[in-house]
Amino acid sequence: MKQIIIIILLTLQIPVAFSQINxxxxxxxxxxxxxxxxxxxxxxxxxxxxxxxxxxxxxxxxxxxxxxxxxxxxxxxxxxxxxxxxxxxxxxxxxxxxxxxxxxxxxxxxxxxxxxxxxxxxxxxxxxxxxxxxxxxxxxxxxxxxSPNDYHIKKDKQTKFKSQKIYGTRKSNNTLDIVILPEGYTKEEMEKFHKDTKKNIDAFFEVEPFKSNKEKINFWIVDAISEESGTDIPGDNIWKNTILNSSFYTFDVERYLTTSDIKSVRDIAAYVPYDQIYILVNTEKYGGGGIYNYYNLCASDCYQSARIFTHEFGHAFAALADEYQYGFETAEELYDMSVEPWQANITNLSDFDKKWKNLTEKNTPIPTPNKFKDKIGAFEGAGYVKKGIYRPAYNCKMRSNSVNEFCPVCYDTVLKMLLFYTEE
Ligand SMILES: [Zn+2]
Missing domain, CATH: 2.60.40.3250 (Peptidase M64, N-terminal domain)
Known part of the structure; x- marks a missing residue:
């Protein structure tokens, strides 16, 4: 009996020893x-x-x-x-x-x-x-x-700004830590930054799977002060001296709000433990941006800013594609149509088995006509193009701000990522 137990333990341990790193x-x-x-x-x-x-x-x-x-x-x-x-x-x-x-x-x-x-x-x-x-x-x-001993590795201490945890109780290593950075908030506007942050966190926790997993998430802030209020709007010749140098009109798309100053972003985020960086931009102009494991940006005061907040997080946290059609004429400009795009929530149907085919019902046609709008399927028009790229649901947070939930495929992807960060 003892031998059997030892054999079972050994068999169980071998794959663990190879797959886990201490x-x-x-x-x-x-x-x-x-x-x-x-x-x-x-x-x-x-x-x-x-x-x-x-x-x-x-x-x-x-x-x-x-x-x-x-x-x-x-x-x-x-x-x-x-x-x-x-x-x-x-x-x-x-x-x-x-x-x-x-x-x-x-x-x-x-x-x-x-x-x-x-x-x-x-x-x-x-x-x-x-x-x-x-x-x-x-x-x-x-x-x-x-080499960890290389004396060129910079070790500057960051002490200029106040920082604090504003939500969550768990230790960082088994928690999703999100740092919110103020962009275009002056010293006098720090109180507004705190209010805007609270408004967005409240809205974030209205969306699943975040709502049911609140205890797995920490929010942090760094009170980084900008010289001027707002952000750059090149198309309107508006230029502001701000701490993270954000700007609308990225790649000539008016609402695409990003920053190229990744050095400042990282320097300020590093005041606190973080897995995701969220830059809250003090503006009433509609816009945002989210880049996978890079950063999120969102306008603080525009129409539906709370919904943009979670949409962008879908990009930066779970690498989700936009499910709308806009920007490019043909799918071939962006995708090699002989292989599936790497994002979980779009398909060109070249290998649909690898995507979410298992979530569709047998009698739902693929591609899926709009009359099946209540089903999971493959609806044409997604990933910035009208034809040839398909999305899992008729509507989703990654398609439009008219709904406040992720479709089942996006939801699964976000949840898997959340568990990756938070399960022991
Ligand atoms: Zn979706």
Missing amino acids: YDDYFTEKTLRLDYTIGGNSDNFKVYFQQLKQEPFWSGPKTKLLDDFNFGDYKIIVLDSTKTDTIYTRGYSSLFAEWIDEKKSKTINRSFYESVIMPFPKHEINVKLQFRDKKTNFFDIFEIKI
Whole structure:
């Protein structure tokens, strides 16, 4: 009997030993930040090293060091240089990855400052960055060996602004930590920032699956002060001196509100432990933006700003695609139609089994006509194009602000991600 138990235990332990990495063997409680510039055009681009920085907290899950979601335009892979084991991976996206889909990127070389974080290593590591080609396969774009003892790793202390946890009680490593940063709030407007933050958190918790998982989420704020109120609106020749340098009209889309100043964003976010960065922009103008594992932005006071808040979070947290049709003429401009897009909530039906076919009913036609609007199916028009790309439901938070819930596919993806961050 004893032998049988030992055999069972051994059999159970083997896959665990291979799939789990003991955090404390490899990492400290801090964050290592790698900043780089990526520049070029849609055909050719290069990554250039900028700086390394040690930040005070590691907030991510210690038991989920490898990311098997396979989302994002980029992947960071950290290898232990002595054993060559992969000890940390994460997918993410960036503004540059969007830029190379723009027509202008065919004729202009442009560079973007980017930044990626990982737990701070105890020993020498190799860090690889990979990028996805149109066939959605990853290829290497950058590699660097990093010693934790390198005296060039910056360790500046951040003390200028007040910071605090404003919601949640759990420790950071098994909690989703969201830091909200004020953008375009002057010293006199900090009280307004606190009110705007509360309004958005209340609205956030009205949406599932956040509503039923409130105890798994912490919210933090950093009272970072801007010189001037508002944000840049280039199309109206409005320019404001603000702490995170946000702007409307990103890639000539009026409502697309982003910032290229990722260095300032990371510096200020690092005051507190964070898994997601939310930039709340003090403006009445309609707009926002969300980039997977990068940042979220949302206008504080525009029409339906609370709904934009969670829509953008769908992008930045769960890598969800927009389910509307806008911006591009044909699907081929953005997608290789012979492979499925990597986002969970859109399909070109090239391999629908890999997507949400299991959630559809047998008698729901695929593609799905609008008269089946109450069913899960494949409704044409999504991912910025009218034809050839399909979405799971007639309507969803990722399609329009007229509904305040995620469709079942988006909901599942968000919930899975939430559990990834929060389950022991
Ligand atoms: Zn959806």
